[in-house]
Amino acid sequence: MSDVALKESGSTTSRAALSDAALGHLVLRLVLGINIAMHGLTRVGDPAGFAQGIVNGFAQTPLPEWSVRLFGLVLPFLELVTGVGMLLGWRLRWFLLxxxxxxxxxxxxxCLRQQWETAGLQLFYALAYAWLLHHASEARFTVDAWLARRR
Structure with a gap:
């Protein structure tokens, strides 16, 4: 419903809450949040197995095995928490960062592994994070907004 239609209908719904920017932010945040949360959820059941796969993939890089393994063990939980935080919109700016x-x-x-196609895909994720963070003030359907209204 457009802002004009809201005004004409006499609706008490806040125009700011239903703005195109707020709805667009919601849609992208939900899609990215589900994507990232599911990355983590599907990996937390066997973090050691996931980490070993990462270690194997980085065997030909200069990174020490211990650092790759540590990152692989932490990543599933990091993804799950980040995705859920974005979905809820709780401390949204921090979870987007x-x-x-x-x-x-x-x-x-x-890039160390020279997987340029994957690096290109990751650029789209980075753009989504950057856009959401840049427009975080547009977010209305969040725990943060709900808490702010209660204060």
Whole structure:
């Protein structure tokens, strides 16, 4: 419903809450949040197995095995927490920043392995994080917004 239609209908619904920007932010945040949370959820059942796969993939890189294993053990939980935080919109700016930094670390590793197609895909994730973070003030359907209204 457009802002004009809301005004004409006499609706008490806040125009700001239903703005195109707020709805667009919601859609992208939900899709990215589900994507990242599911990355983590499907991996937390066997973090050691996941980490070993990462270690195997980085065997030909200069990174020490211990650092790759540690990152592989932490990543599933980091993804799950980041995704759920984005879905809820709780401390949204921090979870978006955490997600952006995580994708930066993943991109670094992907470039070390010279997997340019994957690095290109990760650029889309980075753009989504950057757009959401840049427009975090547009977010209305969040725990943060609900808490702010209660104050």
């Amino acid at each position: 955490l997600g952006g930094l995580t994708i930066a670390a993943l991109t670094f590793g992907t």
